[in-house]
Amino acid sequence: xxxxxxxxxxxxxxxxxxxxxxxxxxxxxxxxxxxxxxxxxxxxxxxxxxxxxxxxxxxxxxxxxxxxxxxxxxxxxxxxxxxxxxxxxxxxxxxxxxxxxxxxxxxxxxxxxxxxxxxxxxxxxxxxxxxxxxxxxxxxxxxxxxxxxxxxxxxxxxxxxxxxxxxxxxxxxxxxxxxxxxxxxxxxxxxxxxxxxxxxxxxxxxxxxx
Amino acid sequence: xxxxxxxxxxxxxxxxxxxxxxxxxxxxxxxxxxxxxxxxxxxxxxxxxxxxxxxxxxxxxxxxxxxxxxxxxxxxxxxxxxxxxxxxxxxxxxxxxxxxxxxxxxxxxxxxxxxxxxxxxxxxxxxxxxxxxxxxxxxxxxxxxxxxxxxxxxxxxxxxxxxxxxxxxxxxxxxxxxxxxxxxxxxxxxxxxxxxxxxxxxxxxxxxxxxxxxxxxxxxxxxxxxxxxxxxxxxxxxxxxxxxxxxxxxxxxxxxxxxxxxxxxx
Numbered sequence: 001x002x003x004x005x006x007x008x009x010x011x012x013x014x015x016x017x018x019x020x021x022x023x024x025x026x027x028x029x030x031x032x033x034x035x036x037x038x039x040x041x042x043x044x045x046x047x048x049x050x051x052x053x054x055x056x057x058x059x060x061x062x063x064x065x066x067x068x069x070x071x072x073x074x075x076x077x078x079x080x081x082x083x084x085x086x087x088x089x090x091x092x093x094x095x096x097x098x099x100x101x102x103x104x105x106x107x108x109x110x111x112x113x114x115x116x117x118x119x120x121x122x123x124x125x126x127x128x129x130x131x132x133x134x135x136x137x138x139x140x141x142x143x144x145x146x147x148x149x150x151x152x153x154x155x156x157x158x159x160x161x162x163x164x165x166x167x168x169x170x171x172x173x174x175x176x177x178x179x180x181x182x183x184x185x186x187x188x189x190x191x192x193x194x195x196x197x198x199x200x201x202x203x204x205x206x207x208x209x210x
Numbered sequence: 211x212x213x214x215x216x217x218x219x220x221x222x223x224x225x226x227x228x229x230x231x232x233x234x235x236x237x238x239x240x241x242x243x244x245x246x247x248x249x250x251x252x253x254x255x256x257x258x259x260x261x262x263x264x265x266x267x268x269x270x271x272x273x274x275x276x277x278x279x280x281x282x283x284x285x286x287x288x289x290x291x292x293x294x295x296x297x298x299x300x301x302x303x304x305x306x307x308x309x310x311x312x313x314x315x316x317x318x319x320x321x322x323x324x325x326x327x328x329x330x331x332x333x334x335x336x337x338x339x340x341x342x343x344x345x346x347x348x349x350x351x352x353x354x355x356x357x358x359x360x361x362x363x364x365x366x367x368x369x370x371x372x373x374x375x376x377x378x379x380x381x382x383x384x385x386x387x388x389x390x391x392x393x394x395x396x397x398x399x400x401x402x403x404x405x406x407x408x409x410x411x412x413x414x415x416x417x418x419x420x421x422x423x424x425x426x427x428x429x430x431x432x433x434x435x436x437x438x439x440x441x442x443x444x445x446x447x448x449x450x451x452x453x454x455x456x457x458x459x460x461x462x463x464x465x466x467x468x469x470x471x472x473x474x475x476x
Contacts, residue, residue, distance in 0.1 A: 058378065058413055058414055058415060059376070059378035059379060059412070059413030059414065060378050060379075060413070060414075063379070098314075100312075100335065100337070100338070100339035100340070101339075101340075102339065103375060103376065103379055103412075106379065107379065107413075124339060149257075149287040150257035150258055150260050150263075150286075150287055150288070151257075151260075151287040151288050152287070153260070154260065179221070180221065180257065180258050180260075
């Protein structure tokens with residue numbers, strides 16, 4: 001097995017100690033840092049994403065894999081110029097105004113980061129103005145909004161409207177999720193997509209950015 | 211033990227369809243089945259009907275009360291929908307689901323608790339979210355206990371919900387709830403404790419088993435009310451069995467009664 005395959009396997013098994021050791025060994029052997037990410041760490045995480053979606057891996061295992069991957073990334077990151085850092089895209093994410101629930105959002109952040117997206121997590125209780133400000137500041141390709149309450153989900157529409165008003169609506173794709181959210185609601189408020197779980201949200205982002 | 215039947219909730223597909231088609235017979239049967247299975251209260255939640263929640267709340271509460279004389283747990287994030295439901299309750303003391311220590315929510319819900327002399331589910335969260343540890347949850351419990359009792363709410367009418375979060379995303383999520391229960395029981399012996407169980411198993415396989423185990427564990431730590439599916443016979447079997455084992459069922463009378471009714475026959 002090549003070192004790349006071994007590293008991918010280590011990420012899949014969630015062995016963060018092993019990820020650190022092997023990544024360091026590969027760096028010391030002069031392996032291209034970008035290849036360590038793309039062919040080792042990220043390759044492993046891609047398998048994790050597929051298995052999670054298929055129900056063959058579970059949330060705690062995905063969390064361990066994500067941690068193993070980021071252990072490796074931390075070692076190679078200083079060796080790569082920022083502009084060369086592979087990125088699947090930039091996503092601005094937050095739980096909407098009046099809503100403090102963040103477990104679902106955290107899972108989405110973890111899955112997306114693991115898939116190579118750069119995530120700006122605004123946190124919880126984020127009003128439309130703060131989303132707008134975030135779009136101006138960070139210029140993301142996608143905004144992800146989360147809501148657990150039927151009363152707060154309406155704030156998603158306000159954010160869509162606020163972005164329109166600022167002339168920013170066409171600069172970003174908007175995706176939404178959370179227990180009470182449906183595809184119908186996404187269509188109704190003019191969002192670009194809805195995802196029922198973290199793995200699907202990640203795929204949705206890939207599709208929208210492509 | 212107080213069992214709040216959770217099935218009349220429009221986030222469930224069959225109920226949503228029944229509400230949309232005004233299928234009163236389905237709702238009446240669902241209400242009756244839950245009471246027959248041992249529910250003491252029926253939760254009524256149509257929060258997903260965001261554009262006509264008040265109207266649907268009115269229809270649901272009226273329809274349920276055509277079938278059963280049970281008290282209701284009026285459940286909504288929308289205070290107007292809660293008030294609509296409360297204003298129509300005919301039987302017993304209603305339960306409101308829920309108040310929190312979030313400033314706005316607290317101010318919206320407290321007057322309803324007072325006006326309708328309701329029981330109240332108090333969620334252990336404030337404007338900073340759900341506290342992770344038992345110690346931090348207890349700060350919210352203390353704050354809610356003090357303000358609610360000062361506002362004239364009887365201790366016996368307060369149902370603290372420690373808020374169950376998934377063990378899949380935090381190893382200590384379950385044990386923090388158990389510790390919170392122990393602390394509430396010690397410091398405020400007269401208040402009640404309530405929770406839903408299914409969050410604990412999110413993200414893991416064999417969720418039913420984990421939910422059942424968490425029922426037993428939380429009961430052991432003093433939980434005395436649940437929002438659950440009373441038609442789940444295994445779960446209800448655990449409720450009654452645990453009560454007997456915990457010394458809460460004199461002469462095991464209730465346990466033997468549900469046994470004779472065939473609850474434990476597969």
